[in-house]
Amino acid sequence: xxxxxxxxxxxxxxxxxxxxxxxxxxxxxxxxxxxxxxxxxxxxxxxxxxxxxxxxxxxxxxxxxxxxxxxxxxxxxxxxxxxxxxxxxxxxxxxxxxxxxxxxxxxxxxxxxxxxxxxxxxxxxxxxxxxxxxxxxxxxxxxxxxxxxxxxxxxxxxxxxxxxxxxxxxxxxxxxxxxxxxxxxxxxxxxxxxxxxxxxxxxxxxxxxxxxxxxxxxxxxxxxxxxxxxxxxxxxxxxxxxxxxxxxxxxxxxxxxxxxxxxxxxxxxxxxxxxxxxxxxxxxxxxxxxxxxxxxxxxxxxxxxxxxxxxxxxxxxxxxxx
Amino acid sequence: xxxxxxxxxxxxxxxxxxxxxxxxxxxxxxxxxxxxxxxxxxxxxxxxxxxxxxxxxxxxxxxxxxxxxxxxxxxxxxxxxxxxxxxxxxxxxxxxxxxxxxxxxxxxxxxxxxxxxxxxxxxxxxxxxxxxxxxxxxxxx
Numbered sequence: 018x019x020x021x022x023x024x025x026x027x028x029x030x031x032x033x034x035x036x037x038x039x040x041x042x043x044x045x046x047x048x049x050x051x052x053x054x055x056x057x058x059x060x061x062x063x064x065x066x067x068x069x070x071x072x073x074x075x076x077x078x079x080x081x082x083x084x085x086x087x088x089x090x091x092x093x094x095x096x097x098x099x100x101x102x103x104x105x106x107x108x109x110x111x112x113x114x115x116x117x118x119x120x121x122x123x124x125x126x127x128x129x130x131x132x133x134x135x136x137x138x139x140x141x142x143x144x145x146x147x148x149x150x151x152x153x154x155x156x157x158x159x160x161x162x163x164x165x166x167x168x169x170x171x172x173x174x175x176x177x178x179x180x181x182x183x184x185x186x187x188x189x190x191x192x193x194x195x196x197x198x199x200x201x202x203x204x205x206x207x208x209x210x211x212x213x214x215x216x217x218x219x220x221x222x223x224x225x226x227x228x229x230x231x232x233x234x235x236x237x238x239x240x241x242x243x244x245x246x247x248x249x250x251x252x253x254x255x256x257x258x259x260x261x262x263x264x265x266x267x268x269x270x271x272x273x274x275x276x277x278x279x280x281x282x283x284x285x286x287x288x289x290x291x292x293x294x295x296x297x298x299x300x301x302x303x304x305x306x307x308x309x310x311x312x313x314x315x316x317x318x319x320x321x322x323x324x325x326x327x328x329x330x331x332x333x334x335x336x337x338x339x
Numbered sequence: 340x341x342x343x344x345x346x347x348x349x350x351x352x353x354x355x356x357x358x359x360x361x362x363x364x365x366x367x368x369x370x371x372x373x374x375x376x377x378x379x380x381x382x383x384x385x386x387x388x389x390x391x392x393x394x395x396x397x398x399x400x401x402x403x404x405x406x407x408x409x410x411x412x413x414x415x416x417x418x419x420x421x422x423x424x425x426x427x428x429x430x431x432x433x434x435x436x437x438x439x440x441x442x443x444x445x446x447x448x449x450x451x452x453x454x455x456x457x458x459x460x461x462x463x464x465x466x467x468x469x470x471x472x473x474x475x476x477x478x479x480x
Binding site: 124125126127128129131132135161162163164165166167190193194197202203206207210230234246249250251252253255256257259282283286287289290293294 | 442443444445446447448449450451452458459460461462464465466468469472473476
């Protein structure tokens with residue numbers, strides 16, 4: 018009974034903390050999006066990703082980092098407390114949220130694995146200097162240049178794009194894809210899509226994150242040595258090749274348009290135009306250092322306040338169980 | 340990934356046609372039967388005779404044209420009507436899209452997503468800027 022109660026409490030607290038955090042965060046989504054427009058693309062992407070992931074991270078910390086230790090510390094093993102309906106409902110809510118997230122993740126990982134294998138079967142491997150990630154040329158009628166996968170990423174290029182781009186343009190386009198890998202954008206995409214919510218505020222933020230991460234990848238590619246001119250030229254060529262083929266799809270296939278697309282192409286074109294017009298090199302973001310500092314501060318705060326917080330948390334849990 | 344139709348030794352490739360191939364197909368659809376000489380004259384010498392001949396031969400090998408010999412020359416005619424071709428191409432591309440929809444859950448970052456009319460306008464501006472920059476770079480200092 019002790020461990021069953023512990024699991025139920027953990028799930029119940031997770032659900033309660035998550036819904037509270039989501040309700041608390043929701044009014045700020047527009048404010049965060051507006052603030053993000055004033056930041057650099059990389060910082061904006063980080064800010065929006067952090068905001069979207071924060072309620073789930075907070076709920077996990079409250080549940081696993083506070084509720085479980087408090088229960089294990091103060092609850093006698095021979096507890097006679099029973100699972101009551103309110104706690105059971107909260108636990109079912111928490112379990113459902115976890116199940117939905119895990120199912121979505123599993124489906125996406127499976128689809129990604131299948132897609133990679135489907136493309137690999139119809140492709141030849143390319144040996145390109147300076148590109149550590151495996152690159153494949155896919156025999157395919159529609160234009161494609163994409164990086165797939167999370168743990169073992171691969172870059173796929175369709176033959177028409179490989180032929181249309183010059184060596185320098187291809188290097189710049191691959192630089193953009195490698196920048197996505199450096200910032201773990203596919204992993205972030207997996208997390209965002211697995212916690213997607215049917216509210217306009219959060220959906221708009223997910224779209225804004227896609228745009229910001231695309232611009233951040235362009236900037237990172239330019240900082241890493243790709244020419245803004247070649248990157249712009251590659252974007253124009255690939256976009257035009259893509260247009261030629263998507264026109265035929267019409268409305269019947271419009272629902273097949275991939276996640277988060279649409280907004281980023283013109284935003285990127287406008288951003289690259291600015292870079293080209295002013296011969297500017299994007300400034301270095303302070304991503305890693307800021308994240309590390311914030312993480313260490315949170316960890317220190319948690320360690321310092323844990324012993325003081327646990328009795329209060331246990332009192333709150335007792336109230337929940339009763 | 341190619342949708343192929345057996346036609347003698349040739350196969351119909353439904354990859355998108357290039358600009359020149361499209362122009363040649365348009366003229367062949369308009370004339371029903373055409374020789375290399377006719378087409379070369381129609382293009383008013385814009386292209387070399389051998390280029391026209393190679394393009395027609397390539398379209399024949401792609402299964403887009405059929406041909407019969409008349410004296411020393413070949414007479415080329417469309418293997419199917421323009422409407423038929425467009426229908427097949429649309430079906431083919433839609434087929435690929437539907438096949439891809441099986442994997443619509445996959446996690447991937449595309450270099451370019453869908454391109455809207457607004458995007459096209461912005462891309463034109465970017466293209467102009469790229470050309471201008473290249474002209475400046477080519478100019479001797």
